[in-house]
Amino acid sequence: MSQEQSVIDSLDELERFLIAVESGGLGLTNVEGVGMATNNADGRHFVAVFDKGHKVLHARWITDEIFATGKDMVRNGVKGKH
Template identity: 50%
Template sequence: MNIDNQVIETLEELEAFLHLIESGALGLDGVTGVALATSNSDGRPFVAVLGDKHQLLLGRWVSQHVYDNGKEIVRNGSQRKH
């Protein structure tokens, strides 16, 4: 799994991460979506950056608080202005 070791601990950090994805700052090609998910191996929550055919392009671990409360932010995207 392509998940880096950084952990998003707050909703503000989640929003900043989404802004990086939306602005193209991470250099990912073919991004088609973002989702909150849990690892099949240990149940640990993460934010998944998805490409076409729903393949994982990049993942970043999130705290349980972010997983429980960040669904609307992920669904609606970053509210930061470019």
């Protein structure tokens, strides 16, 4: 990851990140998906935004807890609150 940003450490923050991706708020183009992964070099977890060719467009570090508890949110998307 080229820019060291604050680590996502709450489900609310993960939700805000996903909404920003879905709404175009990050200014990314050709977004095809979002997923969680583990850095092979150091074992840190991250959430990444991918293009059609599976290239990472943007990524943020996440805590172990968010990696464990936020998978459904990333997999299923963010549901609107009423």
